[in-house]
Amino acid sequence: xxxxxxxxxxxxxxxxxxxxxxxxxxxxxxxxxxxxxxxxxxxxxxxxxxxxxxxxxxxxxxxxxxxxxxxxxxxxxxxxxxxxxxxxxxxxxxxxxxxxxxxxxxxxxxxxxxxxxxxxxxxxxxxxxxxxxxxxxxxxxxxxxxxxxxxxxxxxxxxxxxxxxxxxxxxxxxxxxxxxxxxxxxxxxxxxxxxxxxxxxxxxxxxxxxxxxxxxxxxxxxxxxxxxxxxxxxxxxxxxxxxxxxxxxxxxx
Amino acid sequence: xxxxxxxxxxxxxxxxxxxxxxxxxxxxxxxxxxxxxxxxxxxxxxxxxxxxxxxxxxxxxxxxxxxxxxxxxxxxxxxxxxxxxxxxxxxxxxxxxxxxxxxxxxxxxxxxxxxxxxxxxxxxxxxxxxxxxxxxxxxxxxxxxxxxxxxxxxxxxxxxxxxxxxxxxxxxxxxxxxxxxxxxxxxxxxxxxxxxxxxxxxxxxxxxxxxxxxxxxxxxxxxxxxxxxxxxxxxxxxxxxxxxxxxxxxxxxxxxxxxxxxxxxxxxxxxxxxxxxxxxxxxxxxxxxxxxxxxxxx
Numbered sequence: 001x002x003x004x005x006x007x008x009x010x011x012x013x014x015x016x017x018x019x020x021x022x023x024x025x026x027x028x029x030x031x032x033x034x035x036x037x038x039x040x041x042x043x044x045x046x047x048x049x050x051x052x053x054x055x056x057x058x059x060x061x062x063x064x065x066x067x068x069x070x071x072x073x074x075x076x077x078x079x080x081x082x083x084x085x086x087x088x089x090x091x092x093x094x095x096x097x098x099x100x101x102x103x104x105x106x107x108x109x110x111x112x113x114x115x116x117x118x119x120x121x122x123x124x125x126x127x128x129x130x131x132x133x134x135x136x137x138x139x140x141x142x143x144x145x146x147x148x149x150x151x152x153x154x155x156x157x158x159x160x161x162x163x164x165x166x167x168x169x170x171x172x173x174x175x176x177x178x179x180x181x182x183x184x185x186x187x188x189x190x191x192x193x194x195x196x197x198x199x200x201x202x203x204x205x206x207x208x209x210x211x212x213x214x215x216x217x218x219x220x221x222x223x224x225x226x227x228x229x230x231x232x233x234x235x236x237x238x239x240x241x242x243x244x245x246x247x248x249x250x251x252x253x
Numbered sequence: 254x255x256x257x258x259x260x261x262x263x264x265x266x267x268x269x270x271x272x273x274x275x276x277x278x279x280x281x282x283x284x285x286x287x288x289x290x291x292x293x294x295x296x297x298x299x300x301x302x303x304x305x306x307x308x309x310x311x312x313x314x315x316x317x318x319x320x321x322x323x324x325x326x327x328x329x330x331x332x333x334x335x336x337x338x339x340x341x342x343x344x345x346x347x348x349x350x351x352x353x354x355x356x357x358x359x360x361x362x363x364x365x366x367x368x369x370x371x372x373x374x375x376x377x378x379x380x381x382x383x384x385x386x387x388x389x390x391x392x393x394x395x396x397x398x399x400x401x402x403x404x405x406x407x408x409x410x411x412x413x414x415x416x417x418x419x420x421x422x423x424x425x426x427x428x429x430x431x432x433x434x435x436x437x438x439x440x441x442x443x444x445x446x447x448x449x450x451x452x453x454x455x456x457x458x459x460x461x462x463x464x465x466x467x468x469x470x471x472x473x474x475x476x477x478x479x480x481x482x483x484x485x486x487x488x489x490x491x492x493x494x495x496x497x498x499x500x501x502x503x504x505x506x507x508x509x510x511x512x513x514x515x516x517x518x519x520x521x522x523x524x525x526x527x528x529x530x531x532x533x534x535x536x537x538x539x540x541x542x543x544x545x546x547x548x549x550x551x
Contacts (some may be wrong), residue, residue: 050415076417084415090408092472093401100398101405105417107398111426114399115390125398168417 001064003028003172003203004080009048009058018044019055019227026172031194031204033214036224037247042207043085045224046174049205050082051075063171076105081165082174085207087157091150095141095160098149099132102167132167139163139193155186162193172203179210191216215239223247259377263445265485266380267438270387272465272481273474274434279463280471281395282427283407284333285342288349289435290458291329296322296436297443297453298356301368304444306361311374315440322436323429325352330425337410346456353454367450368443375445383441387434392474394430403427404472468513469520476522483521 004026011019019041026032034042047053049060051072060068067075081102090098107128113121136142139159144152149160158178165173175194179187187210194204194217208214214221214235221238223231225247231238238244254262275289300318303309309317325348332344356362363369394400405413406423414420443449452458461484469480487509491502498505517523 052411052415071419071421072414073417073419076415081417082415084412088409088412088415090405090412092408093404097401101401101413101418102416104398104402107402109397109399111394111399111430114397115394117393117397121397121399128398164416 001028002026002061003063004049004205005059005061006045006049007059009045009055009060011044011048011053011055017227019048021058022224022227022229023058024049024222024229026203026205028171028203029198029201030219031198031206031217033206033208033218033221034224035208035211035214035221036230039226040224040247041227042224043176044227046082046176046205046207050080050174073105076168076170079169079171080174081168081170081172083158083161083165083176083178085176085180087154087161089149089157089160089164091148093149094145095147095149095152096129096132096136096145098160099135099163099167100128102164103128103131105168135163135166138196139166140189155182158182159190159193162197166197170202172205173197174205174207176207177209178206179208179213187213261486261489263375263377263380263441265482266377266384267441267445268462268465268481268485269384269478270441271435271438272462272469272477273387273391274431274438275462276431276466276469276471276474276477277391277394277403277434278427278431280466280473280477281400281407282403282424284424284427285338286329286345286428286431287342287456287459287463288329288345288347288352289431289462290454290456291345291349291352292322292325292432292435293439293442293458293462294352294356294451294454295325295432296439297449298362298368298439299436300440301371301443301449302361304372304374305368305370311372311444315437315444318440319433319436322439323433326428326430326432327425329432330428333424333428334421346459349454349456349459353451353456356451356454363450365451367448369448371443371447371449373444373447375441380441380445383437387437388474388478391434395474407472464510467520468510470523471520473520473522476520479521 002025006024009019009022022045034045036042044053048055051067051070054068062075062078062080090101107124109121109124136145139162141156141160141163144156152160162175162178179190182190191213197204218235221233221235222229223238223244230243230247231241271289271293275286278284278286296318299321300314303314303317304311329345329348333341336344357365402418402423405418406420410420465480465484466477468484470476488502488506491505492499
């Protein structure tokens, strides 16, 4: 069964068609990359898929259910998590708390139980704490657990964003330019991390400019240019596609 | 303890309860509210009406008053789903004014005269007990994982929503709990002063409480208490120093506020919860375009 199915999505802002007739299908457990020049509509597509924007045309289903019109938090609860291109951590909170907050996506405790400190709330707090510590271990941030999130170096902040997204127990995780601003060593670690996430059976939708990363990790690539899909397929085919080469390098004279 | 000192103690305790409520709404959840006196007034008026007109026992009236304020918080909470920052502030300001005008014009609230002859039921022990309880309950909430979701909404609402938090629900919860706190404070006030009129719902009252929260430090519970104690007691202390100071005490009070905000823009206890951020005093920032945060992060 297709995990995420976006069909003929169109969205324009004023007179600008940010997306026109874009379709995208993601299978469970695959790493799917979304590439294209700046302004191609990649992040817009992310925002449509996570229900931050509502498309003007098209259908969008996740795990077989229509998600158009849902609120972003409802989509996250269904099993879709994301990171942001411009890092959006909870800056003044600790690294550990950032992940715990995301785990609260599955919380059943209300503020009243928290005020009274009920046993159920304490059990849940313990459970989330352990889950968050495990995730920090997985992502390699254990030693920074008690640091303030905004004090982390840039590369680690990006990794923390991924840990936070994973804490919501997603089936599909959307990464928006996770290697932006990273050096080569950090990029290599990230490629490894994406492979590990995939090994846990989660699907990944990746926006990325670094072709080394894209060619390395993707099962399938979708190429956007000026809001339109111009190519789709496995990395080896997309890399040779004349339309893709034209969009990236300009037309041959 | 003289009656005068006792009065300062009681008013401080009442303000602490009310300010703790606003601290949750504005300090921790980041929703700027300029209508807190509205909730305070709902609690005061409803409980006073219940004890004077319906002869209900004080404790019951206090509870009903608090829940009525909570209901008002629910109503005010809904605009927060669409409004942010300045716009929300204006909307909450409007709520406070509506409450004041209602109290001023309704027959049952006694119009401009207000309600007189409210039984004296608030004692220092009641206030201290409730203030301590209010503090402990809120501390329990803020320290829990549930409390962190409130702070997450303040830090970045879009990210909080994307992490699967129902931010609308979090914000409304904050308004309801904060309003209940103000409602309790209002009920205690009415049954201590024994006379209430629409002036307790005024805009300046909301600002006064907000000053306490901001002065103490947004997002700090000890700060909220410290800010409240300082802003309630200082005007009284200035009154007793010398006739000259007493005459200009409101001016001195205003100057003190300005100086404090210049020296510690994050408030007295602001940033205490997360100690690692370095504080940069305001005078080092003059003429610079970066914020204190940018400089602290260097």
